[in-house]
Amino acid sequence: xxxxPGITLAGEARIAGQPLFAPLTLEVGAGVWTCLLGPxxxxxxxxxxxxxxxxxxxxxxxxxxxxxxxPLAGRVALMAQSDLLLPWASALDNVSLGARLRGERRDxxxxxxxxxxxxxxxxxxxxxxxxxGGQRQRVALARTLLEDRPVVLLDEPxxxxxxxxxxxxxxLAAELLAGRTVLLVTHDPAEAARLGRxxxxxxxGGLETVESLPxxxxxxxxxxxxxxxxxxxLARLRQQHAxxxxxxxx
Amino acid sequence: MRRASRIAAVVLTLLxxxxxxxxxxxxxxFILPPPLQVAQTFWASRALxxxxxLVTLTEIAIGFVIGAGLGAVTAIWLAFSxxxxxxxxxxxxxxxxxPVFALAPIxxxxxxxxxxxxxxxxxxxxxFPVTTNFLDGLMRTPAGYLDLARTMxxxxxxxxxxxxxxxxLPSLASGLKLAxxxxxxxxxxGEWVGSSQGLGYLMLLANxxxxxxxxxxxxxxxxxxxxxxxxxxxxxxxxxxxx
Numbered sequence: 001x002x003x004x005p006g007i008t009l010a011g012e013a014r015i016a017g018q019p020l021f022a023p024l025t026l027e028v029g030a031g032v033w034t035c036l037l038g039p040x041x042x043x044x045x046x047x048x049x050x051x052x053x054x055x056x057x058x059x060x061x062x063x064x065x066x067x068x069x070x071p072l073a074g075r076v077a078l079m080a081q082s083d084l085l086l087p088w089a090s091a092l093d094n095v096s097l098g099a100r101l102r103g104e105r106r107d108x109x110x111x112x113x114x115x116x117x118x119x120x121x122x123x124x125x126x127x128x129x130x131x132x133g134g135q136r137q138r139v140a141l142a143r144t145l146l147e148d149r150p151v152v153l154l155d156e157p158x159x160x161x162x163x164x165x166x167x168x169x170x171x172l173a174a175e176l177l178a179g180r181t182v183l184l185v186t187h188d189p190a191e192a193a194r195l196g197r198x199x200x201x202x203x204x205g206g207l208e209t210v211e212s213l214p215x216x217x218x219x220x221x222x223x224x225x226x227x228x229x230x231x232x233x234l235a236r237l238r239q240q241h242a243x244x245x246x247x248x249x250x
Numbered sequence: 251m252r253r254a255s256r257i258a259a260v261v262l263t264l265l266x267x268x269x270x271x272x273x274x275x276x277x278x279x280f281i282l283p284p285p286l287q288v289a290q291t292f293w294a295s296r297a298l299x300x301x302x303x304l305v306t307l308t309e310i311a312i313g314f315v316i317g318a319g320l321g322a323v324t325a326i327w328l329a330f331s332x333x334x335x336x337x338x339x340x341x342x343x344x345x346x347x348x349p350v351f352a353l354a355p356i357x358x359x360x361x362x363x364x365x366x367x368x369x370x371x372x373x374x375x376x377x378f379p380v381t382t383n384f385l386d387g388l389m390r391t392p393a394g395y396l397d398l399a400r401t402m403x404x405x406x407x408x409x410x411x412x413x414x415x416x417x418x419l420p421s422l423a424s425g426l427k428l429a430x431x432x433x434x435x436x437x438x439x440g441e442w443v444g445s446s447q448g449l450g451y452l453m454l455l456a457n458x459x460x461x462x463x464x465x466x467x468x469x470x471x472x473x474x475x476x477x478x479x480x481x482x483x484x485x486x487x488x489x490x491x492x493x
Contacts, residue, residue: 054397078401084394088416100412101404147402 004150004181006030007072011062013046020046020058024207026200030067033174033182033217035196037189037233039241042202044185048153051183052076077149081156083140085128091115092124095142114142117176134165138172145176152177154184158191167221170194174218189233193226194218201233203240210236283463292467298452303471305447309365309437310479313372318429320373321380322422328381329388330410346378350436354443368440368448375436379428387421388414423487430483434476449475 007028013020021043028034028051036044049056051064053073066072085094093100096111115124118138128136137157144152154173158166174195186192192199199212210233213219219226265285271277272284279287292299328335354371361367391414399409441450449472456464 049397052397052401054400074403076401078398080394080397082394084392084398086395086413086416088419097398097412098402101399101402101408103405103408 002075002150003068004031004179005070005072005075006067006181007051007064007151007183008067009047009051009062009064011060011064013043013050013056013058013060015058021202022206023062026207027198028181028183029198030181031179032197033177033184033195034198034200035192035212036183036185036200036202037187037192037196037237038202039187039237042204044187044202045155047202048155048183048185051151052078052153054078072151075149076151076153077144077147079140079144079152079154079157081159083128083136085136085139087128090125090127091120091131091139094128094139095124095146097143098147111142111146114146115139117145118142118172134161134169137161137165137169141169141173141176149180151181152183154182156186156188157184159186159188166191167194170218189237190230193229193233194221199233201236201240203237205240205243208236280460280462283466287463288466288470291461291463292471295464295467299449299468299471302447302449302452302468303475305365306368306434306437306441306449306472307475309368309440309448310372310433312365313369313436314376314429314433314479314483316369317373317376317433318380318426321377321425321429322384324377324381325384325388325422326410326415328385329414330406342378342381345374350375351439354439357440358444363444363446367443368437368445371440372433372436375432376429379432380422380425383425383428384418384422387418390421391417419490423490426483426490427480427487430480431476434472434479438472 008025009028010023010025012023026036026047036047038044043058046056046058046060050060051072053076064072066075085091086097089097092108092111092115095114096106096108099106112124115121118141120135120138120142123131123135128139131139140157157173158169161169170191184191184195193213195218196212197215197217199210201208201210211229213225213229268285272282275282283291324338328338350371353374354367357367357370361370388410395413395417396409399413404412437448438450438453441448442454445451449468452468453465453472456462456468
């Protein structure tokens with residue numbers, strides 16, 4: 001893996017002439033977790049997709065630059081809320097999908113090692129239908145790790161999981177993605193508080209950088225400071241909503 | 251087992267109904283032969299019926315393979331190329347708007363009295379449902395897969411081969427099931443228009459000579475054969491479309 005760059009996105013986006021988000025600047029720190037917190041429909045996912053170089057359906061005017069001046073294409077891995085596992089392929093084949101899609105030789109040993117690292121030893125032959133929701137997200141995480149990209153974009157990857165599994169996945173992802181530049185899009189204040197080295201709250205008014213916890217991350221789930229911050233973040237979201245009601249519709 | 255007894259019950263009820271109509275109306279056997287007479291004729295003419303059934307089955311099988319193959323290849327080609335979709339889409343619909351029945355005499359004229367005019371009929375009738383069903387599936391690859399492929403740096407042919415085609419196999423499977431239902435229709439129409447072999451030919455022949463019992467025997471053979479072909483295609487579809 002090449003050194004993880006920081007990312008700066010500056011600009012505005014419109015959908016059919018209507019502003020999706022006003023001019024804003026988002027700094028994603030090099031080699032740390034940055035959380036983008038906010039309700040649905042404010043353009044969080046659009047920002048993530050812009051950085052990933054994917055189709056957004058919005059007109060973006062502005063710039064997206066990496067701190068090392070190199071293009072981002074080919075240096076980004078994506079993990080979404082849906083695990084995006086291929087139902088017809090085994091866990092192992094799913095983990096090594098990238099190599100197959102690029103026509104490269106598959107490194108079976110490394111793929112097995114990744115499955116082991118996410119705690120799925122011995123389940124490599126299983127089809128996704130025979131894995132639990134948490135196990136499926138672990139396969140998706142192993143697939144992301146095998147891609148070995150310096151920038152990892154996470155679009156609410158844990159929000160469909162139950163509370164216990166979610167917190168376990170947060171621990172695992174934080175451990176395994178350490179050292180990479182991670183942008184996590186979430187609507188869950190608890191998740192942002194636990195994982196974010198930097199936290200930005202996104203609302204219709206724009207982007208607002210809020211205080212985050214000093215390292216280490218992630219804190220224990222019952223850490224007092226964590227719970228305080230979580231409460232303050234939720235209060236902030238509620239305040240935003242009170243200021244601009246009716247904006248939480250997608 | 252329960253399924254088998256349910257099917258047996260349905261068949262027996264229909265036979266009883268048939269016999270009941272014969273008794274109640276007193277229709278002569280050359281209008282409506284009773285089931286037992288049809289069964290006797292079937293047994294007495296089993297070699298004749300078998301010979302003609304084999305011809306029809308061959309037409310259907312070859313037509314199915316060619317039609318499904320052409321349909322699948324066309325679907326993949328159209329999924330690849332937007333301009334091909336734009337150009338060929340209307341042609342495809344028009345080809346289906348034209349009744350295949352109307353084409354049968356021309357095909358016989360062009361391809362002769364033998365097997366190939368019937369195979370061509372089966373191919374024509376199969377091609378459209380396979381193409382449209384498969385193409386539909388190919389155009390509806392979950393967007394998330396395509397996003398993933400893009401960030402992974404995949405090429406278009408590889409995305410087609412490793413993501414879009416496997417994801418569309420259930421749609422191909424439903425196209426194949428439709429094809430199995432249509433294929434016998436194509437073959438038999440071809441035989442009606444002009445042939446010297448096949449169950450369709452045998453039915454016309456028997457009908458012309460007022461051998462209604464033989465016609466019924468041939469017709470029922472065709473029905474059973476069509477059901478078996480459908481079941482085979484269903485089994486194939488399950489294999490193709492399994493997750």
